[in-house]
């Protein structure tokens with residue numbers, strides 16, 4: 001969910017004059033002093049956090065493991081969403097990190113392994129910073145890997161990404177009572193885009209051996225296209241969203257083609273066992289195949305596909321360290337002042353503005369709480385950060401209107417002009433902007449109706465270094481399997497969710513700290529580098545990577 005944003009100079013501007021240079025030297029000195037101060041503070045924080053941070057798998061550990069496991073094989077990550085977008089602004093080209101858990105999580109992996117990342121170029125200045133093959137080194141200022149952008153026709157992209165991925169596969173897999181639209185030309189656009197991704201991966205790889213890490217439901221057919229041309233490739237797919245049960249999946253007209261696409265992978269990963277089991281059940285129902293329940297693998301037409309779970313987590317150490325820095329506490333105080341929160345307790349929600357996230361349900365529960373507990377009115381403030389998402393789909397537009405309306409109603413009923421009951425912030429916040437909100441919040445509410453994992457829940461826990469926060473968590477998130485010390489409540493049950501928020505607000509500090517400590521251990525033991533290392537380790541252990549082209553498709 002976190003998206004650091006920073007400015008880079010306008011790459012198209014002319015050469016710098018002398019005054020610019022001397023200014024730059026002055027700036028450089030202060031910059032060095034500032035960096036030294038920052039490094040010292042970080043060291044002190046690292047020491048204060050002790051083994052909580054120092055025992056975690058690091059980016060260097062992952063880099064070493066990747067070299068050991070993969071030998072010469074090149075890593076290629078492919079996803080619909082690019083990790084960085086170059087956008088035009090009045091003061092030049094600005095780089096922003098894309099919203100969404102996938103982009104920030106995989107960015108850490110790409111940095112550590114030096115992988116090549118292939119994704120759609122979609123922002124208005126993306127082309128301006130790339131070479132003729134669509135390549136640009138990222139992140140700006142600290143270049144660690146190559147991002148290769150794929151240029152799609154706007155019409156194809158509209159059908160494939162907006163209409164098919166987000167209007168069909170997304171509601172189908174989340175089962176949240178939003179009807180998926182099954183429209184043949186959109187499916188054909190999806191097929192076409194998957195072919196184009198395969199083409200870009202193959203041209204990037206050349207004749208070298210490679211491990212392709214396909215990310216998410218946008219690329220469900222890519223492995224078949226790759227396999228047809230390079231049977232030797234090692235292909236892993238990580239499906240970041242839920243996999244529905246077989247009854248729901250049966251409604252999907254192109255179910256067999258999608259399953260064939262996934263079975264062209266050597267390994268398919270999910271966040272939790274429930275989704276992996278649903279996947280196996282679906283294959284058993286739809287395709288003639290042999291399901292090996294012992295090894296959790298599927299054999300079909302002489303090929304074997306392993307199915308495994310890898311619960312994803314953010315870079316917890318980075319978040320904990322940031323949250324312990326003085327700027328984070330200062331930022332929290334500034335938010336308190338700007339929003340005129342006084343000494344109110346703070347409840348926080350952070351989500352993409354998506355109907356799967358249960359934002360209206362959360363606001364309704366909070367309203368119910370204030371209705372039944374007048375003593376809380378004016379003493380609690382709710383901050384909802386809702387990042388606009390997929391804004392051209394009607395379902396998302398009407399959700400935005402609903403959330404605005406619910407917010408206005410709640411404020412009419414229980415807020416005053418200088419003390420709104422709820423603050424709705426509808427923009428994307430960067431890493432440094434978001435951390436202070438986590439630090440500030442006494443309670444975070446994650447009320448997703450269905451979610452593969454939900455990284456916000458884990459980010460909040462990672463940021464609570466003082467143990468002074470409570471998490472209310474939907475049992476329909478992957479995160480709920482691991483964070484069993486959260487206060488769990490169904491978003492479909494308004495009274496239960498209201499009671500859970502009330503309980504979180506009044507939790508005894510010792511109990512709150514005990515629960516938070518337990519959750520922090522979970523998050524620290526499963527960070528993003530562990531996630532990637534386990535996938536690479538299995539790729540080797542299951543003999544998926546030979547370091548050299550393999551002779552044939554079947555094993």
Ligand code: F6P
Nearest residue numbers: 081099100101102103216240241
């Ligand atoms: O986790 C599912 C997912 O589609 C990710 O791929 C992405 O990080 C997030 O949701 C945001 O979606 P989009 O890329 O469509 O804005």
